Amino acid sequence: MLQKTIFAFGLAMITLVACADSEQPATYQNPVINRSLPDPTVIRAQDGYFYLYATEDTHNVPIYRSADLVKWRYMGTAFTDATRPMDMVPNGGIWAPEINYIDGKYVLYYSKSTWGGSWEAGIGVAWSDRPNGGFHDAHKLFVSNEIGIENCIDPYFMQDDDGRNYLFFGSFHDIYCVELTADGLSLKEGFEPKKIAGGLIEATTIMKHDGYYYLVGSTGTCCEGANSTYRLVMTRSKNLLGPYVDRYGRSAIGDNFSPLLNKSPQVYGPGHCSRFVTDDAGQTWMIYHGFQASDVDGGRKVYLDKITWGTGGWPQVQGMRPSVEAEIPLFGENAGIAAPQAKSQEQAVIVLPTESRGMYRLEGADDTPFSWQLYNASGHLLSQGKAHQTAIVDATDKAKGLLFVRISTSKGAYTEKLLNL
Numbered sequence: 001m002l003q004k005t006i007f008a009f010g011l012a013m014i015t016l017v018a019c020a021d022s023e024q025p026a027t028y029q030n031p032v033i034n035r036s037l038p039d040p041t042v043i044r045a046q047d048g049y050f051y052l053y054a055t056e057d058t059h060n061v062p063i064y065r066s067a068d069l070v071k072w073r074y075m076g077t078a079f080t081d082a083t084r085p086m087d088m089v090p091n092g093g094i095w096a097p098e099i100n101y102i103d104g105k106y107v108l109y110y111s112k113s114t115w116g117g118s119w120e121a122g123i124g125v126a127w128s129d130r131p132n133g134g135f136h137d138a139h140k141l142f143v144s145n146e147i148g149i150e151n152c153i154d155p156y157f158m159q160d161d162d163g164r165n166y167l168f169f170g171s172f173h174d175i176y177c178v179e180l181t182a183d184g185l186s187l188k189e190g191f192e193p194k195k196i197a198g199g200l201i202e203a204t205t206i207m208k209h210d211g212y213y214y215l216v217g218s219t220g221t222c223c224e225g226a227n228s229t230y231r232l233v234m235t236r237s238k239n240l241l242g243p244y245v246d247r248y249g250r251s252a253i254g255d256n257f258s259p260l261l262n263k264s265p266q267v268y269g270p271g272h273c274s275r276f277v278t279d280d281a282g283q284t285w286m287i288y289h290g291f292q293a294s295d296v297d298g299g300r301k302v303y304l305d306k307i308t309w310g311t312g313g314w315p316q317v318q319g320m321r322p323s324v325e326a327e328i329p330l331f332g333e334n335a336g337i338a339a340p341q342a343k344s345q346e347q348a349v350i351v352l353p354t355e356s357r358g359m360y361r362l363e364g365a366d367d368t369p370f371s372w373q374l375y376n377a378s379g380h381l382l383s384q385g386k387a388h389q390t391a392i393v394d395a396t397d398k399a400k401g402l403l404f405v406r407i408s409t410s411k412g413a414y415t416e417k418l419l420n421l
Contacts, residue, residue: 036299111153171202218271228269233257280335358396
């Protein structure tokens with residue numbers, strides 16, 4: 001049980017030092033993460049930071065962290081080879097993760113499939129007590145060939161006004177939902193999938209605004225670089241489980257959707273957005289992926305755009321196109337809040353696992369020197385060192401089980417837990 005309640009495999013979460021207001025630019029440029037991170041999902045965690053997870057172009061599901069939605073830092077992976085889900089589609093990739101905070105846990109839903117394997121496609125779930133890694137107890141919820149619904153991928157979690165948990169899913173073979181248990185980790189007994197929308201879309205996301213549930217999905221081809229036709233469309237309903245209709249009142253089950261975001265000369269195939277995020281000034285933001293026209297071979301990168309609520313309350317993006325440069329989201333002092341919930345990441349030192357069991361990497365954001373000490377669970381010093389930017393901690397011949405790394409910088413000291421197996 002101890003192993004389920006500590007932060008496993010050395011992924012770190014720390015509190016950092018705020019930059020002066022004068023250092024904060026007034027605008028940002030897209031993409032906000034200039035590397036391939038398809039199908040992003042984002043959560044504002046209990047520590048005030050945003051955490052982003054993506055389809056595993058980085059093995060075992062990459063995690064990034066940000067205080068402001070603009071500056072992101074790699075934090076490691078959700079799984080390791082030892083904890084990687086293997087109970088369904090063993091040779092499949094982990095696609096389209098979906099992160100939530102449910103019943104005091106960080107719950108990660110994920111798709112597992114091979115390209116084109118639409119009947120051997122399924123959805124699983126794992127959890128962690130921290131948002132930046134150590135997800136465990138990964139297990140299957142369902143697979144397409146078990147429930148008779150093709151291409152069961154792209155999960156999305158939503159809770160209704162009465163506190164019931166639902167999981168929406170589907171990819172170009174209709175959108176369905178199922179009810180989950182209170183902890184979100186299992187299907188409710190006797191579940192029956194309910195059809196929500198037609199087969200024109202995949203990757204649904206649902207937001208509630210002014211009495212309506214807005215379902216946003218992606219249509220077109222996702223993954224063909226400059227030839228991708230991916231784009232975002234939307235529909236809405238007064239009830240979470242529908243019926244959903246487009247701007248003209250036509251049924252989403254009949255494949256009627258209204259446009260939200262199209263490609264631009266700079267961005268091809270924008271789509272698969274995260275749930276909408278609200279900044280400290282009450283503004284709404286959307287994170288999604290797209291191909292950068294100037295670097296199509298670089299994969300699907302991460303973009304950020306502001307959502308406003310237009311005619312009839314429908315969400316809209318300016319010009320219905322990805323922005324190139326825009327005003328930053330407002331957080332903390334920039335939003336007039338004296339005590340920001342999360343601080344800048346410029347002086348961080350984080351702990352990351354390596355490919356070698358028992359070896360950990362301490363990585364600083366710049367060349368600021370730091371020192372470290374490795375202790376066992378009894379508080380005995382095992383090893384120590386000093387470094388600039390990067391250090392390797394070798395725990396291969398140290399005590400197994402719970403270890404502690406104490407990191408000291410000019411800004412202070414903190415301790416992180418490791419589970420050395």
